[in-house]
Amino acid sequence: MAILSVNAGSSSLKFALYPLIGSEVQTQILSGLMEGLESGGAPQMRWHYQGQEHCCALVVDDQPVFAQALCSLRELLAQLPDAPTLQAVSHRVVHGADKYRASLFVNDEVLAQLAAFNSLAPLHQPHNLEGIRAFRAAFVGLPQVACFDTAFHASLPEVDYRFALPQELYAQGLRRYGFHGLSYQYVMGTLLAHSTRAKGRTLMAHLGNGASLCAARDGKSCATTMGFSALDGLIMGTRPGALDPGVLLYLLEQGWDHARLQKLLYKQSGLLGLSGLSADMRRLREASSPQAKLAIEAFTYRVVRETGALVACVQGLDVLAFSGGIGEHDVTLRAQVGQQLSWLGVVIDPERNARATGSEVVAIHAPSSQVEVWVVPTDEAVVAAREAATLLFA
Numbered sequence: 001m002a003i004l005s006v007n008a009g010s011s012s013l014k015f016a017l018y019p020l021i022g023s024e025v026q027t028q029i030l031s032g033l034m035e036g037l038e039s040g041g042a043p044q045m046r047w048h049y050q051g052q053e054h055c056c057a058l059v060v061d062d063q064p065v066f067a068q069a070l071c072s073l074r075e076l077l078a079q080l081p082d083a084p085t086l087q088a089v090s091h092r093v094v095h096g097a098d099k100y101r102a103s104l105f106v107n108d109e110v111l112a113q114l115a116a117f118n119s120l121a122p123l124h125q126p127h128n129l130e131g132i133r134a135f136r137a138a139f140v141g142l143p144q145v146a147c148f149d150t151a152f153h154a155s156l157p158e159v160d161y162r163f164a165l166p167q168e169l170y171a172q173g174l175r176r177y178g179f180h181g182l183s184y185q186y187v188m189g190t191l192l193a194h195s196t197r198a199k200g201r202t203l204m205a206h207l208g209n210g211a212s213l214c215a216a217r218d219g220k221s222c223a224t225t226m227g228f229s230a231l232d233g234l235i236m237g238t239r240p241g242a243l244d245p246g247v248l249l250y251l252l253e254q255g256w257d258h259a260r261l262q263k264l265l266y267k268q269s270g271l272l273g274l275s276g277l278s279a280d281m282r283r284l285r286e287a288s289s290p291q292a293k294l295a296i297e298a299f300t301y302r303v304v305r306e307t308g309a310l311v312a313c314v315q316g317l318d319v320l321a322f323s324g325g326i327g328e329h330d331v332t333l334r335a336q337v338g339q340q341l342s343w344l345g346v347v348i349d350p351e352r353n354a355r356a357t358g359s360e361v362v363a364i365h366a367p368s369s370q371v372e373v374w375v376v377p378t379d380e381a382v383v384a385a386r387e388a389a390t391l392l393f394a
Protein backbone atom coordinates (compact mmCIF):
# COMPACT_ATOMS: atom_id res chain seq x y z
CA MET A 1 0.00 0.00 0.00
CA ALA A 2 1.24 3.50 -0.79
CA ILE A 3 0.32 7.17 -1.07
CA LEU A 4 1.27 9.31 -4.04
CA SER A 5 2.05 12.91 -3.17
CA VAL A 6 1.57 15.54 -5.89
CA ASN A 7 2.52 19.20 -6.27
CA ALA A 8 1.13 20.49 -9.57
CA GLY A 9 2.50 23.86 -10.68
CA SER A 10 2.17 26.03 -13.75
CA SER A 11 4.56 24.09 -15.96
CA SER A 12 5.65 21.13 -13.86
CA LEU A 13 4.21 18.41 -11.64
CA LYS A 14 6.30 16.93 -8.84
CA PHE A 15 5.40 13.52 -7.43
CA ALA A 16 6.67 11.16 -4.75
CA LEU A 17 5.55 7.70 -3.71
CA TYR A 18 5.42 6.72 -0.03
CA PRO A 19 4.81 3.13 1.06
CA LEU A 20 2.63 2.58 4.11
CA ILE A 21 3.14 0.13 6.92
CA GLY A 22 -0.20 0.20 8.68
CA SER A 23 -0.97 3.90 8.90
CA GLU A 24 2.73 4.86 9.07
CA VAL A 25 4.20 6.70 6.09
CA GLN A 26 7.61 5.23 5.20
CA THR A 27 10.58 6.76 3.35
CA GLN A 28 9.72 7.59 -0.25
CA ILE A 29 10.71 4.97 -2.82
CA LEU A 30 10.14 7.02 -5.95
CA SER A 31 10.25 10.73 -6.69
CA GLY A 32 9.94 12.55 -9.94
CA LEU A 33 9.05 15.57 -11.95
CA MET A 34 7.09 16.12 -15.13
CA GLU A 35 8.02 19.32 -16.87
CA GLY A 36 7.28 21.16 -20.08
CA LEU A 37 3.55 20.60 -19.52
CA GLU A 38 2.65 24.16 -20.59
CA SER A 39 1.28 24.56 -24.10
CA GLY A 40 4.09 24.45 -26.63
CA GLY A 41 6.46 22.88 -24.08
CA ALA A 42 8.49 19.71 -24.61
CA PRO A 43 6.94 17.44 -21.97
CA GLN A 44 9.27 15.03 -20.25
CA MET A 45 9.31 12.97 -17.08
CA ARG A 46 12.37 12.54 -14.85
CA TRP A 47 12.33 10.24 -11.86
CA HIS A 48 14.60 8.83 -9.21
CA TYR A 49 14.18 5.20 -8.23
CA GLN A 50 16.51 2.82 -6.38
CA GLY A 51 19.44 5.24 -6.56
CA GLN A 52 19.11 5.81 -10.29
CA GLU A 53 17.93 8.76 -12.37
CA HIS A 54 15.66 8.10 -15.33
CA CYS A 55 14.26 10.39 -17.97
CA CYS A 56 11.82 9.99 -20.84
CA ALA A 57 10.05 12.27 -23.27
CA LEU A 58 6.27 12.16 -22.90
CA VAL A 59 4.51 11.27 -26.10
CA VAL A 60 1.89 13.87 -26.96
CA ASP A 61 -0.68 12.63 -29.41
CA ASP A 62 -4.21 13.95 -29.71
CA GLN A 63 -4.85 13.66 -25.94
CA PRO A 64 -4.45 16.67 -23.63
CA VAL A 65 -0.90 16.73 -22.31
CA PHE A 66 -1.92 16.23 -18.66
CA ALA A 67 -3.94 13.09 -19.46
CA GLN A 68 -1.03 11.75 -21.49
CA ALA A 69 1.44 12.53 -18.71
CA LEU A 70 -0.68 10.70 -16.15
CA CYS A 71 -0.98 7.66 -18.41
CA SER A 72 2.82 7.52 -18.42
CA LEU A 73 2.93 7.90 -14.64
CA ARG A 74 0.35 5.12 -14.20
CA GLU A 75 2.45 2.84 -16.39
CA LEU A 76 5.59 3.74 -14.46
CA LEU A 77 3.89 2.91 -11.13
CA ALA A 78 2.63 -0.41 -12.51
CA GLN A 79 6.13 -1.34 -13.70
CA LEU A 80 7.78 -0.95 -10.29
CA PRO A 81 8.88 -4.33 -8.98
CA ASP A 82 6.38 -5.30 -6.25
CA ALA A 83 4.35 -2.22 -7.20
CA PRO A 84 2.51 -1.11 -4.08
CA THR A 85 -1.23 -0.54 -4.38
CA LEU A 86 -2.13 3.13 -4.28
CA GLN A 87 -4.46 4.04 -1.42
CA ALA A 88 -4.75 7.75 -2.18
CA VAL A 89 -3.25 10.66 -4.06
CA SER A 90 -2.48 13.67 -1.86
CA HIS A 91 -2.25 17.10 -3.47
CA ARG A 92 -0.69 20.33 -2.29
CA VAL A 93 -3.35 23.02 -2.77
CA VAL A 94 -2.20 26.56 -2.14
CA HIS A 95 -5.44 28.25 -1.07
CA GLY A 96 -8.13 26.92 1.26
CA ALA A 97 -9.22 30.43 2.34
CA ASP A 98 -11.48 30.61 5.43
CA LYS A 99 -13.48 27.57 4.40
CA TYR A 100 -10.84 24.84 4.61
CA ARG A 101 -8.61 24.79 7.69
CA ALA A 102 -7.60 21.13 7.45
CA SER A 103 -6.82 18.51 4.79
CA LEU A 104 -9.81 16.67 3.32
CA PHE A 105 -10.99 14.21 0.68
CA VAL A 106 -11.91 16.00 -2.53
CA ASN A 107 -15.35 15.61 -4.13
CA ASP A 108 -17.15 17.62 -6.81
CA GLU A 109 -18.44 20.14 -4.30
CA VAL A 110 -14.99 20.73 -2.75
CA LEU A 111 -13.46 21.13 -6.22
CA ALA A 112 -16.06 23.73 -7.15
CA GLN A 113 -15.41 25.64 -3.90
CA LEU A 114 -11.67 25.54 -4.41
CA ALA A 115 -12.01 26.85 -7.96
CA ALA A 116 -13.64 29.95 -6.47
CA PHE A 117 -10.23 30.75 -4.91
CA ASN A 118 -8.40 30.66 -8.28
CA SER A 119 -8.16 34.42 -8.52
CA LEU A 120 -6.63 34.60 -5.02
CA ALA A 121 -3.65 32.52 -6.19
CA PRO A 122 -3.63 32.64 -9.99
CA LEU A 123 -0.06 31.35 -10.25
CA HIS A 124 -0.83 28.20 -8.26
CA GLN A 125 -4.47 27.32 -7.56
CA PRO A 126 -5.72 26.66 -11.12
CA HIS A 127 -2.78 24.29 -11.70
CA ASN A 128 -3.26 22.54 -8.33
CA LEU A 129 -6.90 21.91 -9.25
CA GLU A 130 -6.09 20.83 -12.79
CA GLY A 131 -3.78 18.26 -11.20
CA ILE A 132 -6.60 16.96 -8.98
CA ARG A 133 -9.04 16.75 -11.91
CA ALA A 134 -6.52 14.91 -14.07
CA PHE A 135 -5.73 12.39 -11.30
CA ARG A 136 -9.43 11.82 -10.62
CA ALA A 137 -9.91 11.01 -14.30
CA ALA A 138 -6.78 8.86 -14.62
CA PHE A 139 -7.11 6.96 -11.32
CA VAL A 140 -10.87 6.47 -11.16
CA GLY A 141 -12.24 5.76 -7.70
CA LEU A 142 -8.96 6.47 -5.88
CA PRO A 143 -9.37 8.90 -2.96
CA GLN A 144 -7.87 12.34 -3.72
CA VAL A 145 -6.82 14.44 -0.75
CA ALA A 146 -6.26 18.23 -0.71
CA CYS A 147 -3.71 19.67 1.75
CA PHE A 148 -3.70 23.43 2.11
CA ASP A 149 -0.79 25.84 2.35
CA THR A 150 -3.05 28.19 4.29
CA ALA A 151 -4.02 25.65 6.98
CA PHE A 152 -0.87 26.01 9.14
CA HIS A 153 -1.75 29.68 9.62
CA ALA A 154 -5.23 29.01 11.03
CA SER A 155 -3.70 29.99 14.41
CA LEU A 156 -2.89 33.58 13.33
CA PRO A 157 -4.37 36.06 15.81
CA GLU A 158 -7.07 38.42 14.57
CA VAL A 159 -4.82 41.49 14.94
CA ASP A 160 -2.49 39.85 12.46
CA TYR A 161 -4.96 38.57 9.91
CA ARG A 162 -7.30 41.58 9.72
CA PHE A 163 -6.69 44.32 7.17
CA ALA A 164 -7.62 47.82 8.29
CA LEU A 165 -10.45 47.83 5.75
CA PRO A 166 -14.23 48.21 6.22
CA GLN A 167 -15.92 45.19 7.79
CA GLU A 168 -18.03 44.36 4.76
CA LEU A 169 -14.83 43.60 2.85
CA TYR A 170 -13.66 41.29 5.65
CA ALA A 171 -17.03 39.55 5.37
CA GLN A 172 -16.17 38.88 1.72
CA GLY A 173 -12.99 37.06 2.78
CA LEU A 174 -10.53 39.92 2.46
CA ARG A 175 -8.02 39.07 5.18
CA ARG A 176 -4.50 37.76 5.47
CA TYR A 177 -4.18 33.96 5.17
CA GLY A 178 -0.47 33.11 4.83
CA PHE A 179 1.08 30.38 2.66
CA HIS A 180 3.88 27.78 2.50
CA GLY A 181 2.03 26.01 5.31
CA LEU A 182 3.03 22.46 4.32
CA SER A 183 6.65 23.55 4.36
CA TYR A 184 6.28 25.27 7.74
CA GLN A 185 4.52 22.23 9.17
CA TYR A 186 7.48 20.09 8.11
CA VAL A 187 10.16 22.53 9.32
CA MET A 188 8.39 23.13 12.64
CA GLY A 189 8.03 19.40 13.27
CA THR A 190 11.69 18.85 12.43
CA LEU A 191 12.86 21.67 14.71
CA LEU A 192 10.72 20.39 17.58
CA ALA A 193 12.32 16.96 17.13
CA HIS A 194 15.85 18.44 17.16
CA SER A 195 15.72 21.25 19.70
CA THR A 196 13.96 21.87 22.99
CA ARG A 197 14.17 25.61 22.32
CA ALA A 198 11.97 25.31 19.21
CA LYS A 199 8.87 25.35 21.44
CA GLY A 200 9.75 28.96 22.17
CA ARG A 201 9.97 31.76 19.63
CA THR A 202 10.91 30.37 16.24
CA LEU A 203 11.34 32.18 12.97
CA MET A 204 11.19 30.03 9.81
CA ALA A 205 12.38 31.44 6.49
CA HIS A 206 11.04 29.57 3.43
CA LEU A 207 13.20 31.09 0.70
CA GLY A 208 12.49 29.40 -2.62
CA ASN A 209 10.99 30.65 -5.83
CA GLY A 210 8.15 31.90 -3.63
CA ALA A 211 9.45 33.21 -0.31
CA SER A 212 7.96 33.98 3.07
CA LEU A 213 8.72 34.10 6.79
CA CYS A 214 6.68 32.63 9.62
CA ALA A 215 7.07 33.39 13.31
CA ALA A 216 5.79 30.64 15.59
CA ARG A 217 5.38 30.20 19.31
CA ASP A 218 4.74 26.80 20.85
CA GLY A 219 4.87 25.35 17.34
CA LYS A 220 1.98 27.49 16.08
CA SER A 221 2.01 30.24 13.48
CA CYS A 222 1.69 33.70 15.06
CA ALA A 223 2.69 35.95 12.17
CA THR A 224 3.69 35.52 8.55
CA THR A 225 4.74 37.76 5.69
CA MET A 226 2.38 36.48 2.98
CA GLY A 227 -1.20 37.68 3.22
CA PHE A 228 -4.40 37.52 1.19
CA SER A 229 -2.43 36.26 -1.78
CA ALA A 230 1.05 34.84 -2.27
CA LEU A 231 2.25 38.31 -3.34
CA ASP A 232 2.87 40.01 -0.01
CA GLY A 233 6.02 40.17 2.07
CA LEU A 234 9.47 39.23 0.81
CA ILE A 235 10.94 39.75 -2.64
CA MET A 236 10.52 36.53 -4.66
CA GLY A 237 11.71 35.09 -7.96
CA THR A 238 9.15 36.98 -10.04
CA ARG A 239 6.93 38.64 -7.39
CA PRO A 240 7.73 41.99 -5.77
CA GLY A 241 6.56 41.22 -2.23
CA ALA A 242 5.09 44.09 -0.21
CA LEU A 243 4.25 46.96 -2.51
CA ASP A 244 2.63 50.29 -1.75
CA PRO A 245 -0.93 49.91 -3.18
CA GLY A 246 -0.53 53.48 -4.43
CA VAL A 247 1.70 52.05 -7.16
CA LEU A 248 -1.26 50.01 -8.44
CA LEU A 249 -3.59 53.01 -8.34
CA TYR A 250 -1.04 54.97 -10.31
CA LEU A 251 -0.69 52.23 -12.93
CA LEU A 252 -4.49 51.92 -13.20
CA GLU A 253 -4.60 55.65 -13.91
CA GLN A 254 -2.01 55.09 -16.59
CA GLY A 255 -4.43 52.67 -18.28
CA TRP A 256 -3.00 49.33 -17.10
CA ASP A 257 -5.68 46.63 -17.05
CA HIS A 258 -6.08 43.61 -14.75
CA ALA A 259 -4.22 41.17 -17.01
CA ARG A 260 -1.21 43.47 -17.35
CA LEU A 261 -1.07 44.15 -13.61
CA GLN A 262 -1.38 40.45 -12.81
CA LYS A 263 1.50 39.63 -15.15
CA LEU A 264 3.61 42.41 -13.63
CA LEU A 265 2.99 41.23 -10.07
CA TYR A 266 3.29 37.46 -10.56
CA LYS A 267 5.70 37.05 -13.47
CA GLN A 268 7.84 40.11 -14.16
CA SER A 269 8.88 41.50 -10.79
CA GLY A 270 11.02 40.32 -7.86
CA LEU A 271 14.57 39.14 -8.56
CA LEU A 272 13.77 39.00 -12.28
CA GLY A 273 12.40 42.53 -12.41
CA LEU A 274 15.18 44.07 -10.32
CA SER A 275 18.02 42.28 -12.10
CA GLY A 276 16.54 42.38 -15.61
CA LEU A 277 18.32 39.05 -15.92
CA SER A 278 16.86 36.07 -14.06
CA ALA A 279 14.56 34.89 -11.27
CA ASP A 280 17.12 32.23 -10.37
CA MET A 281 19.39 33.09 -7.46
CA ARG A 282 22.19 30.88 -8.81
CA ARG A 283 22.33 32.86 -12.04
CA LEU A 284 22.34 36.13 -10.15
CA ARG A 285 25.24 34.97 -7.96
CA GLU A 286 27.22 34.12 -11.11
CA ALA A 287 26.37 37.41 -12.85
CA SER A 288 28.53 40.51 -12.52
CA SER A 289 26.04 43.26 -13.41
CA PRO A 290 25.24 45.96 -10.81
CA GLN A 291 21.53 45.14 -11.27
CA ALA A 292 22.06 41.49 -10.33
CA LYS A 293 24.01 42.63 -7.25
CA LEU A 294 21.21 45.04 -6.31
CA ALA A 295 18.59 42.29 -6.69
CA ILE A 296 20.49 40.03 -4.27
CA GLU A 297 21.10 42.88 -1.81
CA ALA A 298 17.45 43.89 -1.89
CA PHE A 299 16.33 40.27 -1.38
CA THR A 300 18.65 39.92 1.62
CA TYR A 301 17.66 43.31 3.02
CA ARG A 302 13.96 42.47 2.90
CA VAL A 303 14.52 39.15 4.67
CA VAL A 304 16.29 41.05 7.47
CA ARG A 305 13.71 43.86 7.57
CA GLU A 306 10.74 41.49 7.79
CA THR A 307 12.55 39.32 10.33
CA GLY A 308 12.72 42.41 12.57
CA ALA A 309 8.97 42.86 12.28
CA LEU A 310 8.12 39.22 12.96
CA VAL A 311 10.54 38.94 15.87
CA ALA A 312 8.75 41.92 17.42
CA CYS A 313 5.43 40.08 17.03
CA VAL A 314 6.69 37.15 19.13
CA GLN A 315 8.86 39.36 21.39
CA GLY A 316 12.25 37.83 20.70
CA LEU A 317 13.95 34.92 19.03
CA ASP A 318 15.09 31.47 20.21
CA VAL A 319 15.44 29.57 16.93
CA LEU A 320 15.95 30.71 13.34
CA ALA A 321 15.56 28.21 10.47
CA PHE A 322 16.38 28.47 6.77
CA SER A 323 14.60 26.32 4.16
CA GLY A 324 13.56 26.41 0.47
CA GLY A 325 15.98 26.29 -2.48
CA ILE A 326 17.77 29.52 -1.52
CA GLY A 327 17.59 29.03 2.25
CA GLU A 328 18.97 25.49 2.00
CA HIS A 329 21.78 26.15 -0.48
CA ASP A 330 22.87 29.76 -0.49
CA VAL A 331 25.68 29.95 2.08
CA THR A 332 26.37 33.64 1.41
CA LEU A 333 22.76 34.64 1.94
CA ARG A 334 22.64 32.85 5.31
CA ALA A 335 25.93 34.42 6.39
CA GLN A 336 24.75 37.92 5.49
CA VAL A 337 21.34 37.52 7.11
CA GLY A 338 23.09 36.18 10.24
CA GLN A 339 25.48 39.13 10.29
CA GLN A 340 22.66 41.65 9.91
CA LEU A 341 20.80 39.97 12.79
CA SER A 342 23.79 40.07 15.16
CA TRP A 343 21.90 42.69 17.21
CA LEU A 344 19.54 39.81 18.15
CA GLY A 345 22.46 37.71 19.37
CA VAL A 346 22.64 35.62 16.17
CA VAL A 347 26.15 34.27 15.46
CA ILE A 348 26.54 31.86 12.53
CA ASP A 349 29.61 29.61 12.46
CA PRO A 350 31.20 30.05 8.98
CA GLU A 351 32.42 26.45 8.72
CA ARG A 352 29.16 24.88 9.83
CA ASN A 353 27.34 27.23 7.47
CA ALA A 354 29.52 26.22 4.53
CA ARG A 355 28.93 22.53 5.28
CA ALA A 356 25.13 22.88 5.20
CA THR A 357 24.22 22.04 1.61
CA GLY A 358 20.57 21.17 1.87
CA SER A 359 20.93 17.40 2.16
CA GLU A 360 20.37 17.14 5.91
CA VAL A 361 19.22 19.05 8.97
CA VAL A 362 22.20 21.02 10.32
CA ALA A 363 22.71 23.50 13.17
CA ILE A 364 24.93 26.33 11.92
CA HIS A 365 25.13 28.64 14.95
CA ALA A 366 28.37 29.28 16.84
CA PRO A 367 28.57 28.25 20.53
CA SER A 368 28.39 31.95 21.46
CA SER A 369 25.10 32.50 19.59
CA GLN A 370 22.08 33.37 21.74
CA VAL A 371 19.85 32.10 18.96
CA GLU A 372 19.98 28.59 17.49
CA VAL A 373 20.23 28.68 13.71
CA TRP A 374 19.25 25.63 11.65
CA VAL A 375 19.14 24.68 7.99
CA VAL A 376 16.18 22.36 7.40
CA PRO A 377 15.67 20.84 3.93
CA THR A 378 11.93 21.15 3.62
CA ASP A 379 9.64 18.37 2.40
CA GLU A 380 6.14 19.44 1.47
CA ALA A 381 5.50 16.07 -0.22
CA VAL A 382 5.90 13.96 2.91
CA VAL A 383 3.62 16.29 4.85
CA ALA A 384 0.92 15.79 2.19
CA ALA A 385 1.42 12.00 2.36
CA ARG A 386 1.12 12.01 6.17
CA GLU A 387 -2.01 14.14 6.00
CA ALA A 388 -3.59 11.62 3.62
CA ALA A 389 -2.58 8.69 5.86
CA THR A 390 -4.17 10.45 8.84
CA LEU A 391 -7.42 10.88 6.91
CA LEU A 392 -7.39 7.33 5.52
CA PHE A 393 -6.88 5.72 8.91
CA ALA A 394 -8.86 8.13 11.06
Ligand SMILES: Nc1ncnc2c1ncn2[C@@H]1O[C@H](COP(=O)(O)OP(=O)(O)O)[C@@H](O)[C@H]1O
Nearest residue numbers: 207208209210279280281282324325326329330
Ligand atom coordinates in the same frame (compact mmCIF):
# COMPACT_ATOMS: atom_id res chain seq x y z
N1 LIG B 1 23.02 26.25 -4.75
C1 LIG B 1 22.15 27.26 -4.77
N2 LIG B 1 22.53 28.51 -4.43
C2 LIG B 1 21.66 29.54 -4.48
N3 LIG B 1 20.38 29.41 -4.81
C3 LIG B 1 19.94 28.19 -5.12
C4 LIG B 1 20.78 27.04 -5.12
N4 LIG B 1 20.04 25.97 -5.48
C5 LIG B 1 18.78 26.42 -5.71
N5 LIG B 1 18.72 27.75 -5.49
C6 LIG B 1 17.61 28.67 -5.70
O1 LIG B 1 16.41 28.21 -5.13
C7 LIG B 1 15.31 28.81 -5.85
C8 LIG B 1 14.25 27.75 -6.10
O2 LIG B 1 13.80 27.28 -4.87
P1 LIG B 1 12.81 26.04 -4.72
O3 LIG B 1 12.44 25.96 -3.29
O4 LIG B 1 13.45 24.86 -5.36
O5 LIG B 1 11.63 26.56 -5.62
P2 LIG B 1 10.13 26.08 -5.79
O6 LIG B 1 9.34 27.10 -5.02
O7 LIG B 1 9.90 26.15 -7.26
O8 LIG B 1 10.02 24.69 -5.16
C9 LIG B 1 15.90 29.40 -7.13
O9 LIG B 1 16.03 30.81 -6.98
C10 LIG B 1 17.26 28.77 -7.17
O10 LIG B 1 18.19 29.60 -7.81
Ligand SMILES: CC(=O)OP(=O)(O)O
Nearest residue numbers: 179180208209210230
Ligand atom coordinates in the same frame (compact mmCIF):
# COMPACT_ATOMS: atom_id res chain seq x y z
C1 LIG C 1 2.66 29.92 -2.12
C2 LIG C 1 3.88 29.97 -2.95
O1 LIG C 1 4.42 31.02 -3.20
O2 LIG C 1 4.36 28.78 -3.38
P1 LIG C 1 5.69 28.53 -4.23
O3 LIG C 1 6.84 28.91 -3.36
O4 LIG C 1 5.65 27.05 -4.53
O5 LIG C 1 5.61 29.42 -5.45
Ligand SMILES: [Mg+2]
Nearest residue numbers: 208209210324
Ligand atom coordinates in the same frame (compact mmCIF):
# COMPACT_ATOMS: atom_id res chain seq x y z
MG1 LIG D 1 8.12 25.93 -3.42
